[in-house]
Each structure stands twice: as C-alpha cells, then as structure tokens.
Amino acid sequence: MTKTAAVLDSNTIIESLRDAGYRVTAPRQAIVEALTGFERAFSADDLLQHLSASDPTVGRATVFRTLDMLVSLGLLDRLHAADGCHSYVLAHSQSRHYHHLICNSCGVVVPFESCNIEALYPAVSEETDFQVSGHMLELFGLCGSCRA
Amino acid sequence: MTKTAAVLDSNTIIESLRDAGYRVTAPRQAIVEALTGFERAFSADDLLQHLSASDPTVGRATVFRTLDMLVSLGLLDRLHAADGCHSYVLAHSQSRHYHHLICNSCGVVVPFESCNIEALYPAVSEETDFQVSGHMLELFGLCGSCRA
C-alpha cells in the first residue's frame, strides 16, 4: 500500500506497454511521464503543449496515437464531461469497477468505487424491455478545497 | 395519454420555440419535422443529409444553430455515448428526471426514469470529500427486437 494507492505510476504504465508487445520509445516515455503529472483531466492539446517544452520533440500524431493506445490498454480513461468530450485521466484501476467525480469549480478528478448502478438494472429492464449490460456514469460536485 | 406518451411532437416543439421568443421559420420547421422522425440518435450530419432531400434548402450553419437552440431549450438531448460524443435525441420530458438506454445492436434510444443515483451521493461524499450535486448516466444493452 503506497501513499497514493492504486494509482498507476509511469513505471507501471511503461511495463504494461512492454508486456502488451509495444516498444518502449523515448516519445512514449515522455508522454507517459507527462500524463502522470496531471492532476486533472487533460486534452491531447494540453499534453502537446506540456511536451513542447520537454526533451524529445514529440509530434502531434504520436501524441494522438499514444493516447489511443493507452486508452485501449485500459491505462487511461476517456472522460465524457458535459462540455468537452475529449479529455483524459490516468486510469485508477484496471481490475476494479469505478467512476469519476469531477469538481465543477477546479476540475480536479477523483475516482470512486461505491457504485451500485447494477441494482437499477432489473427495474430498468422491466420498464424498457431492454437487457441491460453496461453503464456510463460520471458525478459532478465540489471538492473539499473548493468548498473551503 | 396518447399512444407515445410524453414524447415531444413537432407541433409542441414549434410552440415552445414561439413561446421562447424565437421566430418560426421554414428552415426551423423543416429541421423540427426531420428530427421528430428519427428513432435513434442522430448527428448534425445525419440531419443535414436528411434535409438535403427536403423542400427548403437548409444550410449547414442553420442546422448547427438550431440544434444548439433546441438543446438550450431542453427540447433536444445531447447524447454522450462511448464512441461518438455528438449525437442528439428528442427530449423525453422537460420536467421529469430521466436517462437514456441505448441498444448496442441497433442503436435505438429509449428513456427510463427509474434512477436512484442520488442514493449514492452520501457514500460517495464520504469516500471522496466531495459535495456531489449532479450526475450523468447512460445505460447500454440489447432492446427487445434485437434479443429476438
């Protein structure tokens, strides 16, 4: 149990990449390093700008390709906020079920695990004649700091 | 109680437009007529293509402007599906709380009202120290026809 339990760090991500058969290259390492530094959701462009100041020059295309790759490996989550639909956050866990809670004021994103949406399935099934198999949920609110 | 209860029809939408102070123009009528014909979520482009065959020529800009207007009036819902983030469905109700259930197979969208997400708020608040104030939920599954 480390200080920030269950949050992926750059080494773990790089290892996952390698395990999945992808090559560990300098641009990919720079991208992974950068995205573990974000505390809130970031866009491809945020990442691009952040990287423009870093060691290796990373091309636009590489950023998009790497983001897609990380999402497909479950290492990165795509956020579907009300306004911007294309932002990303580091995945919280690859094994446990969780969702995101987003602060309306500062934009910080935290995961939460207490989700009993599946309890809704029977009622919804009955109401709609659907066989429900999945859900997408995001909560909004105010974080502790912003309330203060 | 009509056959398809609580679903907005084109006349109701047009009246709401008028009530909100917007002018009732031919392009707007054509757009409203077209979108009440869709059974599943549609994109701006779907609408545009559908309209290219209709009576008045409706410009791209007008379609986007009208969609935004209808969404802001609560007559149209923006859907945030996993893949495409920019599709629309006719609003189900302007007063009641509901969400969308989307068929993974045919894409049909139906609303459902049995949502007790708010019951989650206390547990999530305690877990995260957020003051939760809203949520976004979408369910996925198989509709009756697709199961058959």
Next chain:
DNA sequence: ATCCCTGCAAAGGCTTTGCATGCCA
C-alpha cells in the same frame, strides 16, 4: 419597417493519414 434569421463560403479546431526516415528489439 424592424431586426432576427438565413445561406453561403471561408475560416478555425481538432484529429487522422501518408510517407520516408529512425530506432527498438
């Protein structure tokens, strides 16, 4: 008669693609 609304076309973002070169394994 007002001035909101429209179409057109151009501009603007964001994302993807093609291709020759580079570099990890």
Next chain:
DNA sequence: TGGCATGCAAAGCCTTTGCAGGGAT
C-alpha cells in the same frame, strides 16, 4: 537486421463565424 514507431505536413472532418440579403412579426 526487420519492421514497428516517428515526425512532418497535408488532408479530412466537424463546427463556427462573417456578412449581405431575406423574411417573420
């Protein structure tokens, strides 16, 4: 060495904006 990965630039979408003319009220 082989072939995945990269950068660059161009192309591709999708959406918005500017503007002069048109139509609803």
